Amino acid sequence: MKRFLLIASLSILAQGAKAGDNVPKGEWIIVVGGPSLKEWEQYKAQPHDHWWANFVRAARLRTEQLRDGLGPNAPITWLIYKQGYLDRAPQEHQDLIAFIESVRDKFNLNLVWFRNGDDVINYLNKGIDRKRQKVAGFEYFGHSNRACFMFDYSSNVDSASKSFLHESQLRQINGWIFARNAYIQSWGCHTGEEMSGWWYRATGTKMIGALGKTQFMMEELPILTSPGGKWVTAPEKLTTKTN
DSSP, X not given: OHHHHHHHHHHHHHHHHHHTSSOOOSEEEEEEOOOOOHHHHTTSSSOSOSSTTHHHHHHXXXXXXXXXXXXXXXXXXXEEEHHHHHHHHHHHTSOHXXXXXXXXXXXXXXXXXXXXXXXXXXXXXXXXXXXXXXXXXXXXXXXXXXXXEETTTTTSSTTOOSSEEEGXXXXXXXXXGEEEEEEEEEOSSSGGGTHHHHHHHHHSOOEEEEESOEEOOSSSOOEEOSTTOEEESOOGGGOSOOO
């Protein structure tokens, strides 16, 4: 039921965008983290990222929804952690960068490569003139835990991350850059347990996050997999905004 309600809300958003009803105006930003490397993950009982395109595929599916609702020329930007795909490419014997650029061309996207959390914050705040164009949507597809987006999880270091956006950095995001009713969601694991609350206190906008784990799929958006898992905007104890 919870999965159905989320899908329904996304569908309503797309249909509403087509009709122009109560839909935030501005740029839609999709952040895509990198995959883990087989050298760190292949012998684990539950290895991550059997497929290099876990996050890219999910972002593409979401972009198709947005294009259907917002139209072919609405501003959609992909921020992608490039190093992760450069590192994974030799294992796949494919040019992963060229593949990602082909998705950019197909969906008329603005593609921006980034290195770390500071790059993401800088683009949010001043990648373009935010007085002229607000952030209408922000979504994250990648590895995460309760306090952090982990862009290079199990890529540089086994089961750890050197490139990330931590909840303590969120206060650097200017809250006024977001459009009224901006849609914000993390599709990674556990971010609804803590990070969503920090996001709200830092920006004044609500970020949907998962209680528990999520699983990235081939032909649909990520699903909840933990017993009792659900999508939330923030833990109750962290919903009080402070100055």
